[in-house]
Amino acid sequence: MTKKHSSHLTMSDVAKKANVSKSTVSQYLNGRYEFMSKKTRDMIQRVIEETGYSPNVVARSLKVKKTSTIGVIVANILHKFSTEIIRAIEDACMEADVHVIVCNADDDPEKERKYIKALMAKQVDGFIVFPTGDNIDMYELLEERNIPLVFLDRIIPDLAVNTVLLDNFKAVDTAVQVFAQAGHTRIAIVTMPATAYVTPRLERIEGFRISMERYGLEMQENHIIDQPLDRIQQEVTGMMSGPAPPTAVLAGNDLVLLEILNECKNSGRHIPEDFSLISIDDVSYANVYQPSLTTIKQPSAEIGEKGAEVLLQKIRGEINDQQIVRMAPTLIARESVKELIEEN
Structure with a gap:
């Protein structure tokens, strides 16, 4: 095939070049390969690469009501623990072709509230939050609107929100x-x-x-x-x-x-x-x-990975029950502990 990049290339064009139906291309783009042969997948992928086709993300998100974007609101980004978790979330979401918007609340409930509103306006598919705890009405609003929500590091009593944290x-x-x-x-x-x-x-x-x-x-x-x-x-x-x-x-x-x-x-x-x-x-x-x-x-990487996994499962409608997952710590013994023969 002759490589031809075109901003006007449509899904129908891809389907025609790959000799498949438009619905098959749509299923491919949405990762639904269950009833699709490897030969068909390879052909669609080859056409996409050779033509430079890029789906209209905005139109697609309006149609399926998904933006393939999540919001992460961190309590304090200065913590090494927090930055490691963010990296793990981004890695997990990248694998799922989901984009991540990171916001730092500085443990300030007002900043957290503004970020929640801003991310809702951007129609993110879900939230991962290190909650300040002072915006319970906003957390409840997310739940009422069926916007998937996962807490990390902190539990909010009386809210049935999936939470992942250290033991x-x-x-x-x-x-x-x-x-x-x-x-x-x-x-x-x-x-x-x-x-x-x-x-x-x-x-x-x-x-x-x-x-x-x-x-x-x-x-x-x-x-x-x-x-x-x-x-x-x-x-x-x-x-x-x-x-x-x-x-x-x-x-x-x-x-x-x-x-x-x-x-x-x-x-x-x-x-x-x-x-x-x-x-x-x-x-x-x-x-x-x-x-x-x-x-x-x-286990910051594991906490981030688990948080992302739970949120993506909620976005896909695979889980509805509340989970509180506590991850095990690891002792790294070095030299800063002195053995006392007897107490002074």
Whole structure:
């Protein structure tokens, strides 16, 4: 065939050149190959490549009421965890020939609300949201309009929305167990404010209390710090300077970890000599920092892939029931945990 690119080439033209019906070409373009021979698929593909045919996406979306586009609203794009999830979502959607629009809400409910409205106006086929929790009416509106919705990282009580997140209780329990086995009894957790709807912070503090009791360790309330990032260093300094300071600290995420490390630099404290340290989130510098940092790795790629898979299934009408999927963490043991022979 002679290669001929034309902006006016139609689906009927492709069908004629491939010697098939227009409906067969339509089925091919929509990925419905169940009753189509390989020979027919190859012929249509060859005609498309040789003619440079490109379907009218706008007209097609109006006809099938699909735009092959989803919206992803991230709570905080600065988290390594968030960027890894976005990459996994994009990869999964690319495989399904679905485009992704990413919006960063900065944990600001008003920004999130504006993004939801803007994406609805663009008629995206579905949403993946790290919800702030303060726009329940908007989440309910999406559900009422049958716009597929999946939450990542955070659960909103009383909303039957498919959710994928880390098993936060397992993550904290893994860290406390490592500390306990190393002989530590005075253990602290440092995290950002445990505000409503921020499931990871709430569950990690609750899980910390449960795990301390499970391993028979006495918990000190002043060993639980949940403060904004700009106060973490000050709070850690106060805790470590007080009577009977903790000998082990669990950082609630990568941003908190960095603040703790900066506090050590400013105060002259050393890890693990002054206190052992584990962080939830496996940061890129964990293996090169001295000493190397023991971390609890979140399966961010798997969370992103699962979130995209669930949303695409909902868009295709393959699932309707609510699922809350908790993904298992992985301990990466390095050098920042010191074994205590006896408690000081």
